[in-house]
Amino acid sequence: MDIESVNCECCGLKEDCTKGYISQVKSNFEDTWLCGLCSEAVRDELCRGPSVCDLKDAMRAHMSFCRRTGVSPAMAVAEGVRQMLKRRSREIM
Numbered sequence: 636m637d638i639e640s641v642n643c644e645c646c647g648l649k650e651d652c653t654k655g656y657i658s659q660v661k662s663n664f665e666d667t668w669l670c671g672l673c674s675e676a677v678r679d680e681l682c683r684g685p686s687v688c689d690l691k692d693a694m695r696a697h698m699s700f701c702r703r704t705g706v707s708p709a710m711a712v713a714e715g716v717r718q719m720l721k722r723r724s725r726e727i728m
Contacts, residue, residue: 643670645677645694645701648710665690672712673697 637654648670652660661668669677680693 641668643673644668645673645698646670646710648672664694667694669694673701676700 642649676697677693680696
């Protein structure tokens, strides 16, 4: 099983994945690698309605969001989980 490091083209998150999985994700997103969070966000953009009508528009909208906010969605989730665990550990003590 060959493992390869890839960077999300939206948020920059680096992941280690098998080549088969990388190929599968890229085939779903027009030869663009997206992490799990960004791929879900792009799918949500597609479901929003008439303003986003195809995959390229949805990817463009999400990439624009990532650039505007300057915060990686994956890192924001990780930071939120870290803070939650920190609060929870204080409650237990």
